[in-house]
Amino acid sequence: MAIVKLRPHLAGLLTGVALGAASFAVQAADTIKVGVLHSLSGTMAISETTLKDTVLMMVDEQNKKGGLLGKKLEAVVVDPASNWPLFAEKARELLAKDKVDVVFGCWTSVSRKSVLPVFEELNGLLFYPVQYEGEESSKNVFYTGAAPNQQAIPAVDYLMNDLEVERWVLAGTDYVYPRTTNKILEAYLKAKGVAADDIMINYTPFGHSDWQSIVSDIKKFGSAGKKTAVVSTINGDANVPFYKELANQQISAEDIPVVAFSVGEEELAGLDTGPLVGHLAAWNYFMSIDTPANEAAIANWHAFIKNDERTFNDPMEATVIGFNLWAKAVEKAKTTEVDKVSDAIIGLEVPNLTGGTAKMLANHHLTKPVFIGEIRDDGQLDVVWQTEGEVPGDAWSDFLDGSKDIEADWVTLKCGNYNTKTKKCSGQNY
Amino acid sequence: MTARLHRPPGRTVAHLMLWCWALLLASGLQVAAAQAPGDTHHAEQVAQLATAGFGEKERIVDALLEARHPQTRMLLAAFLDGRLASRKSDGKVFITEDADDGVALVDPVDASAAGTAKSSALRKIGTNNRLRKKLKGAIALFDLDDADAGVRLAAVDEMLRELDATTVSALRTRLGVEDSARVRRALEVGLALADLSSPDAEVRLAAVGTLEGELGTAVYNRLKTLERDEPDARVRDAALSGLRHIDQWRRFYGGVETLFFGLSLGSVLVLAAIGLAITFGVMGVINMAHGELMMIGAYTAYVMQLLLPQHTTLAVLLAVPAAFLVSGLVGVGIERGIVRFLYGRPLETLLATFGLSLILQQAVRSIFSPLNRSVATPEFMSGSWQINEVFSLTWNRLYIVIFALLVFALLQLVLNKTSLGLKVRAVSQNREMARALGVRSARVDAMTFGLGAGVAGVAGVALSQLTNVGPNLGQSYIVDSFMVVVFGGVGNLWGTLIGGMSLGVVNKLLEPWSGAVMAKILVLVFLILFIQRRPRGLFPHKGRAAEGH
Numbered sequence: 005m006a007i008v009k010l011r012p013h014l015a016g017l018l019t020g021v022a023l024g025a026a027s028f029a030v031q032a033a034d035t036i037k038v039g040v041l042h043s044l045s046g047t048m049a050i051s052e053t054t055l056k057d058t059v060l061m062m063v064d065e066q067n068k069k070g071g072l073l074g075k076k077l078e079a080v081v082v083d084p085a086s087n088w089p090l091f092a093e094k095a096r097e098l099l100a101k102d103k104v105d106v107v108f109g110c111w112t113s114v115s116r117k118s119v120l121p122v123f124e125e126l127n128g129l130l131f132y133p134v135q136y137e138g139e140e141s142s143k144n145v146f147y148t149g150a151a152p153n154q155q156a157i158p159a160v161d162y163l164m165n166d167l168e169v170e171r172w173v174l175a176g177t178d179y180v181y182p183r184t185t186n187k188i189l190e191a192y193l194k195a196k197g198v199a200a201d202d203i204m205i206n207y208t209p210f211g212h213s214d215w216q217s218i219v220s221d222i223k224k225f226g227s228a229g230k231k232t233a234v235v236s237t238i239n240g241d242a243n244v245p246f247y248k249e250l251a252n253q254q255i256s257a258e259d260i261p262v263v264a265f266s267v268g269e270e271e272l273a274g275l276d277t278g279p280l281v282g283h284l285a286a287w288n289y290f291m292s293i294d295t296p297a298n299e300a301a302i303a304n305w306h307a308f309i310k311n312d313e314r315t316f317n318d319p320m321e322a323t324v325i326g327f328n329l330w331a332k333a334v335e336k337a338k339t340t341e342v343d344k345v346s347d348a349i350i351g352l353e354v355p356n357l358t359g360g361t362a363k364m365l366a367n368h369h370l371t372k373p374v375f376i377g378e379i380r381d382d383g384q385l386d387v388v389w390q391t392e393g394e395v396p397g398d399a400w401s402d403f404l405d406g407s408k409d410i411e412a413d414w415v416t417l418k419c420g421n422y423n424t425k426t427k428k429c430s431g432q433n434y
Numbered sequence: 435m436t437a438r439l440h441r442p443p444g445r446t447v448a449h450l451m452l453w454c455w456a457l458l459l460a461s462g463l464q465v466a467a468a469q470a471p472g473d474t475h476h477a478e479q480v481a482q483l484a485t486a487g488f489g490e491k492e493r494i495v496d497a498l499l500e501a502r503h504p505q506t507r508m509l510l511a512a513f514l515d516g517r518l519a520s521r522k523s524d525g526k527v528f529i530t531e532d533a534d535d536g537v538a539l540v541d542p543v544d545a546s547a548a549g550t551a552k553s554s555a556l557r558k559i560g561t562n563n564r565l566r567k568k569l570k571g572a573i574a575l576f577d578l579d580d581a582d583a584g585v586r587l588a589a590v591d592e593m594l595r596e597l598d599a600t601t602v603s604a605l606r607t608r609l610g611v612e613d614s615a616r617v618r619r620a621l622e623v624g625l626a627l628a629d630l631s632s633p634d635a636e637v638r639l640a641a642v643g644t645l646e647g648e649l650g651t652a653v654y655n656r657l658k659t660l661e662r663d664e665p666d667a668r669v670r671d672a673a674l675s676g677l678r679h680i681d682q683w684r685r686f687y688g689g690v691e692t693l694f695f696g697l698s699l700g701s702v703l704v705l706a707a708i709g710l711a712i713t714f715g716v717m718g719v720i721n722m723a724h725g726e727l728m729m730i731g732a733y734t735a736y737v738m739q740l741l742l743p744q745h746t747t748l749a750v751l752l753a754v755p756a757a758f759l760v761s762g763l764v765g766v767g768i769e770r771g772i773v774r775f776l777y778g779r780p781l782e783t784l785l786a787t788f789g790l791s792l793i794l795q796q797a798v799r800s801i802f803s804p805l806n807r808s809v810a811t812p813e814f815m816s817g818s819w820q821i822n823e824v825f826s827l828t829w830n831r832l833y834i835v836i837f838a839l840l841v842f843a844l845l846q847l848v849l850n851k852t853s854l855g856l857k858v859r860a861v862s863q864n865r866e867m868a869r870a871l872g873v874r875s876a877r878v879d880a881m882t883f884g885l886g887a888g889v890a891g892v893a894g895v896a897l898s899q900l901t902n903v904g905p906n907l908g909q910s911y912i913v914d915s916f917m918v919v920v921f922g923g924v925g926n927l928w929g930t931l932i933g934g935m936s937l938g939v940v941n942k943l944l945e946p947w948s949g950a951v952m953a954k955i956l957v958l959v960f961l962i963l964f965i966q967r968r969p970r971g972l973f974p975h976k977g978r979a980a981e982g983h
């Protein structure tokens with residue numbers, strides 16, 4: 005696999021920050037190094053490249069404001085090439101060789117799981133910006149994307165209460181995030197009194213393209229006289245043929261709405277949105293939300309990337325929030341030392357782009373607003389429902405056996421998985 | 435089904451009204467007096483849409499329906515299509531129509547043209563699912579009196595989704611004047627469904643009788659509840675026999691549907707594999723970049739669409755020969771540049787072409803960006819062919835089955851009836867002898883490889899209609915393609931056809947029972963066992979390549 009290093013390019017970028025000679029005088033030791041660990045090639049490049057650019061934009065902006073603690077920020081970009089073991093190697097390279105002060109990175113859960121031991125061994129600091137399945141809280145990781153109770157559960161509540169859905173199809177790609185999320189959702193639905201007969205669970209391989217039988221099954225499942233909805237954790241590429249097949253078999257969003265957790269503005273930009281109009285997506289951010297902060301962020305992004313057509317999405321907002329929180333924590337701690345920054349960041353608040361504030365909790369998760377949007381024909385989403393105020397992220401789901409008794413608290417308990425029944429920290433670091 | 439937009443009959447009425455209005459003005463009367471009282475009410479309601487929330491909008495739709503202004507249908511249809519907008523400068527509501535220079539505005543009260551505007555100066559009045567459902571129902575009420583029987587039928591079907599007092603009385607009124615037999619039947623079904631809730635057992639029994647022979651979901655579900663809750667034994671029995679009848683047909687059509695799904699998956703496999711059947715099967719070259727040749731074909735379809743943005747159908751049709759040429763030329767290039775130096779060294783060919791496939795992928799990422807590109811589906815390939823209430827075939831799949839068979843037939847013709855085909859077969863059977871007889875084997879090799887590559891490009895165009903056009907398109911099909919060729923028998927096109935189709939059907943038969951992931955695994959296991967028994971596949975090739983030369 006090709007491993008591309010972009011550092012020379014970045015050095016050029018930094019000099020362009022218009023600080024003239026000053027930036028040349030700054031030596032490596034005098035800069036704060038920000039590691040970027042996102043795939044720039046391979047299957048995940050489609051999603052992760054944008055996050056790399058987002059971090060570069062934030063670094064650039066921070067430097068324009070004069071950097072942090074009187075030092076310039078320097079981005080160190082590596083390419084783990086959508087290759088999970090390579091993520092661990094690159095993480096080690098960033099922490100041990102480049103000695104970065106903080107890392108922003110990872111998208112898939114498996115890549116996060118692969119770098120986790122490295123960050124814990126070398127005591128690094130990772131900001132993870134993507135919605136995920138929960139069931140984790142590491143001392144060295146801050147999760148700025150949604151936990152299941154900040155995306156999946158509110159979406160199901162919306163379907164149940166507002167659209168009066170009684171039958172449920174949980175469709176997902178066959179890997180850890182959909183499996184865990186669906187396990188949580190199944191337990192939640194059953195707790196709400198939904199019969200096992202009214203839940204259909206289906207898994208498909210990555211990049212599945214032949215949806216005929218599955219969509220036909222969904223159609224049959226949905227024609228039993230009860231309002232039916234599909235909760236989709238289908239990943240990336242498989243979505244296009246899925247929605248196309250839905251449209252071709254003439255299942256409209258009014259009959260059987262599909263609420264997706266992995267389809268956002270960036271993904272929609274690459275599709276023919278015709279068949280998707282009216283279907284739903286649940287996120288903590290939408291580009292279409294009309295607030296001054298959002299408008300400014302989008303304008304910044306367009307100026308930075310030099311393309312007005314580019315979209316802004318949820319994981320990008322999570323990256324922005326994560327970066328701002330880290331910068332604030334560094335200023336508060338007056339150092340970039342991992343332990344001190346980790347302590348300082350808990351309880352800090354920064355504004356969301358869509359209004360309200362994101363507060364870092366003791367379990368290393370954020371408070372987030374939850375929005376349900378309907379897909380429009382231009383690839384943007386209209387908010388049709390939102391939670392009142394922010395929902396605090398819950399690392400360990402309250403609906404799964406074996407996880408509901410576990411708590412994460414890095415302030416009082418100093419533990420990421422404290423069992424409230426046995427009163428013990430399991431001893432694992434995560 | 436979205437309700438099609440028909441020129442509302444109200445349009446002519448509106449023109450008449452305009453004239454009246456002008457006349458009245460001319461005669462010196464007050465403008466306010468000239469406007470029908472309905473107009474003011476209509477205009478008021480419409481104006482409120484600009485700022486209303488979704489709940490408020492539903493109420494406005496109700497109020498508009500109540501008043502039945504001549505422009506109501508046009509307004510609701512525009513609302514449903516997302517063509518209703520308010521002007522940012524003054525908040526006035528207009529119906530929008532696409533025009534060459536921005537957006538043409540139409541006044542929603544008198545249907546007159548109201549100039550044009552830039553789309554950035556307008557704010558779209560949004561709908562959500564609930565509202566769209568309501569709008570469809572509301573438009574159906576209007577369409578019930580449409581001149582076109584097809585529109586009326588669609589309207590009745592729409593109304594059957596949710597029967598209430600208003601819709602039932604509308605259906606009853608229509609039945610009195612309806613002359614089309616099909617629409618009459620649909621109306622009777624609707625009324626019978628409503629009659630099932632009657633307190634009179636005789637009426638219910640008669641209604642069940644009327645519903646006999648119907649296969650629709652609404653009927654099925656209604657009978658199902660009847661069978662459960664009905665106090666009268668006769669009605670219950672009638673419902674039960676009706677259910678049995680529907681179940682029987684559903685099972686039958688379910689089987690037919692699975693078979694079709696299998697054939698359609700099979701035809702995708704055949705399309706993907708048939709190019710490989712030539713390069714790998716006939717020439718014995720393990721070409722790992724085969725998938726990328728399909729990807730190039732798919733991107734050709736995308737580029738074609740960029741060149742002809744207004745003609746989706748034409749772009750797709752032209753993309754077929756274009757993709758054949760582009761992929762074919764790339765194929766000839768690969769053969770001349772790489773493969774020909776590696777004949778007889780399969781492992782090196784494999785590694786070299788694998789490397790090439792990575793290079794091609796990254797090249798596409800650099801040229802077109804790593805994001806997927808969308809290729810629009812032409813009108814004639816979207817939607818489905820509704821054969822009856824429980825059975826329909828999707829057009830895109832149907833066309834691709836036909837397309838795969840066409841490509842296969844053409845390729846057979848080329849190989850069996852043309853001089854190129856003769857030479858290809860000669861070289862593949864005995865290269866030395868062919869050369870001795872004056873066949874320029876190097877040229878034939880390049881042409882054969884180009885032909886296989888070109889066919890892969892054509893397959894790519896078909897795939898662009900089914901799935902993503904992205905740098906990874908080819909990767910997901912390369913293993914399947916080799917699978918089909920090996921199963922069918924190396925060097926035999928018929929083997930590829932039968933092999934692909936049977937793998938497709940087996941996969942689809944297994945899928946409902948084992949799930950998509952397991953089905954794939956089972957097919958692979960079956961294939962390995964099969965190859966153990968018959969190492970040369972379904973139709974072993976008798977020729978030089980097959981002798982293990």
